[in-house]
Amino acid sequence: xxxxxFPDDVEDKIFEIKLNSDESVFKIISYFPLSETERQIxxxxxxxxxxxxxxxxxxxxxxxxxxxxxxxxxKERFQNELFDINSKV
Numbered sequence: 828x829x830x831x832x833f834p835d836d837v838e839d840k841i842f843e844i845k846l847n848s849d850e851s852v853f854k855i856i857s858y859f860p861l862s863e864t865e866r867q868i869x870x871x872x873x874x875x876x877x878x879x880x881x882x883x884x885x886x887x888x889x890x891x892x893x894x895x896x897x898x899x900x901x902k903e904r905f906q907n908e909l910f911d912i913n914s915k916v
Contacts, residue, residue, distance in 0.1 A: 854880045
């Protein structure tokens with residue numbers, strides 16, 4: 828998979844980056860909606876100023892402090908639920 832050089836604090840908020848067959852980014856999925864600044868950082872790293880395919884799993888907007896306090900729990904719970912879904916199929 829393609830590697831990106833996003834700052835750690837931004838990369839930490841990204842759940843998945845979906846790529847086209849030519850390895851260009853067509854969708855970025857974060858846990859919570861990214862701030863405008865975070866989106867600008869991503870588009871700058873991607874060198875795609877018009878990129879706008881940002882999506883999030885949850886719709887609540889949370890502060891960086893809240894994210895830092897709960898991110899491990901959120902990620903763990905979300906991953907566990909995904910594994911449970913896969914095992915039930």
